[in-house]
Amino acid sequence: MDRGEIMPSLGKFQGRERELVCALSHHREILRRETTFLRKEVTSRGLATISRRVDYVKCRSEGIRAPPHIVHGLSQLSGQRMDLRFSDLLEVSLPYLEFSIAIPLEKIQLFLLMARSFLRISDAISYGRSNQSSYEEHRMGWTSSWGSGIDKCGGFDDITTLSPMLFTHCTPRIFPYGSAVGTVLQIYSFKIVDLKGDLNWPLYVYGVVAARDTVDCNRNLLFCRSRANCQELNEHNPFLCLTGPSRAILADNSVSFEVELKIKYGSKSQDIVLFSSVASYHSSYHTALFPSGVCSAELSLGKLARAVQATILSVCVVEGPWPFKYGARIACSLSAAETNDPLSREVVLLDIHGEEKMPDNDHFHLSRNVVSVELQGTLRVAIQAYTPSCAIAQQSHVNFPAKYCQTSIGECLFGNSKVKIIIAWSLLVKERLDLMLDGYLA
Template sequence: MHFTHYTVDTVSSSCGVTGSTLQIYSFKILELKNGLEWPLKLYGEVAARDTVDRNRNILFSQSRRNYQNLSENGSLCLTGPTRAIVALDSDFEVELEIVMEEESQGKELITLSMRYDGKGNSLMFENSLCKAELNLEQLPEAVQATIVGVSVVEGEWPFENGCRVACNVAGALHEVVLKEVRGEKVQEGSNGYLPLVRNVVSVKSQRTLEVVIKSYDECGVVCTVWNFSFPAKQCQISESECSVDSLKGKLKVKVVVAWSLLVKEKRDLLLDYPVVEA
């Protein structure tokens, strides 16, 4: 969101750019070895580093106390990236441990780092205990979209039995899941806001971002669907409202998306004012 509040003619082309980014879809433990069995109580971090600042861009982070219970064929509940990942010379670091009930410290599952070479749509991490896969895609000429708000602006709270919020980017391989809860109530945030797990996605320039929100009934069946479409922008804010009729009456949901060009270099992160091109 570094350039969100600028206008197109106030951002220098040497600072804000469209560029090749990495869209992160999932991280799965594909195989367990040496007698390990499902489910796993996992905690630790999965992170990316790119050429902008080399700092960790967190994709998954859980403490030992707040571990994730991962079943077979399940994916880690990703919370990032917090900004778009520049594809050039991107490194990924995995540090995951297993909660051991009888021990005060966890058991290391996997600690590895790998560089993405621009080939393929996955990175494989493997050691003597497991095999894991990071599923991703390189998107050329992309901008950053941050879903800053999903709120119910009219009608009763519709997520008593869970919900799914996902983004579909035109031309991309898969959808990006921002939140998915089944069989339990999603707590309402202040002013009717729906708290998301992930917020940032990359969108190809001149393409469209689609946000699809679904609510479930008591049987886990989709009962209400809201669809939103946002043409990609280089900066500023997009808002859209969608109303549907349901058994609870009229339900209107609002989605707010913040757009931004990519930061080209670390020094550009220090900018706090528009740079007008000569």
């Protein structure tokens, strides 16, 4: 397909797709001209057969007069008789000549750049279409199986309404039928990596990242921002500020991750689709990968056995001066986690820098507040205060042994101040229908 065949069909493309198709057309035209020129060179020198290529290499290496078939070919091309030696001819060499004849470096570089451009542009177009198609198939499949109707799960975009503190109030050792200890997924981070093509930092990202388990088959939001409230990502901080999950993600069966993210770029019609993807979790891997035509993403997670859920209800300064004038970082880690990189196994509840972003009272408003803890493990809540240069000024922590239910209160000294942390514990929900049988849901 040449440029004339591509251009009339541009009407069905929009925005960035149109730009990519135009670029692809341009590169194809360059390659067509280069190939046509090289074919003429090969034909003019009589290199259409292997035997004549052998003659060519032999004569050139010995510096003798050009063979008759080459002179004849050049004479036909130019329209006049020629009497040439090889020293008069520009050297030509192609990979398909099957000989180790030197190819000019600039020509190799040109072919390499064109090949990479073809691959990148083709990937961006074909992957985007197939990926969106796959996501739409996932949406239609879910809607036909679970959507709306009596005893079903509502709409595709509906979010889970089950509280992470559903069984907090229970009397110890007396638990409802619908409660359980189970295998869950712990979500650590979502990172944008491997920017491609013309995509550069910073990125202004909005959209949805959600998990969907078999408890109620509704979305459990990990990240959700509107276009007006997009998050700025840069090469030094390429992580989404996660706000969920809003309850523990049950992993006894398959878990689906749905990613719909866009980049705010000029007007809304010019916004770039980063991801429209779905991935299923079936095993024990620690990273879910989401590739696209313009970048990739890494969802860092872990699997915990015999776990309960903890909701961090409050982190506040109860005595002394406010020690977090220039920012704070609050994160959870698990004593039972086995990792060579402790930072990657932390659940960040809050990370803010700068005096203007700090609360005007003694309580922190956490970005996320639900974590899962293995029943025989310990939840460690670490608190750090920043300096004006974002270095760590001081830090402290509190350890909380896991519980089935009820609440835990812990305190730690932070310089001349005291910080109090309150955590609510609850068992998991296995099945939404179990709650209905037990009278928790209408």
